[in-house]
Amino acid sequence: MSDLCNEINKFGKGVGNAARYRIIEALLKGRKTVNELTRIVKLSQPAVSQHLKTLKACDLVIDERSGKEVFYALNTEYTLKLLHSLVNDMNKQKSKSKKPIKNK
Numbered sequence: 001m002s003d004l005c006n007e008i009n010k011f012g013k014g015v016g017n018a019a020r021y022r023i024i025e026a027l028l029k030g031r032k033t034v035n036e037l038t039r040i041v042k043l044s045q046p047a048v049s050q051h052l053k054t055l056k057a058c059d060l061v062i063d064e065r066s067g068k069e070v071f072y073a074l075n076t077e078y079t080l081k082l083l084h085s086l087v088n089d090m091n092k093q094k095s096k097s098k099k100p101i102k103n104k
Contacts, residue, residue: 023041023061026041
C-alpha cells in the first residue's frame with residue numbers, strides 16, 4: 001500500500017464514525033475544550049476523550065494546553081495537505097487513463 005493510501009485509510013478511520021464526525025463539525029467553528037465538546041455533541045466526557053484520542057492518532061485533531069485547560073482544534077494543515085495529495089494523485093491517474101470508466 002502506498003503512503004497516500006495509508007494516510008487516506010487513517011483519515012477514513014477518523015471521519016468514519018458519526019460521533020467523531022460531530023466532534024469535527026464542532027471544531028470547524030473553532031477550538032474547544034473536552035467539556036465544551038461534551039455539551040455540543042451530547043456524549044459523556046470519557047466518550048469524547050476517547051474519540052479525541054482516535055482523532056489525534058489519525059492526525060485530524062491537535063491539542064494545545066493553556067494553563068489547566070486543553071484546547072482541541074482541527075489539524076487543518078495536515079488535512080488540507082492530505083486532500084491536496086489525493087487530488088494530485090487522482091489527476092495523475094486521470095491523465096494516464098485514456099478511456100473513461102463506465103458505470104454498470
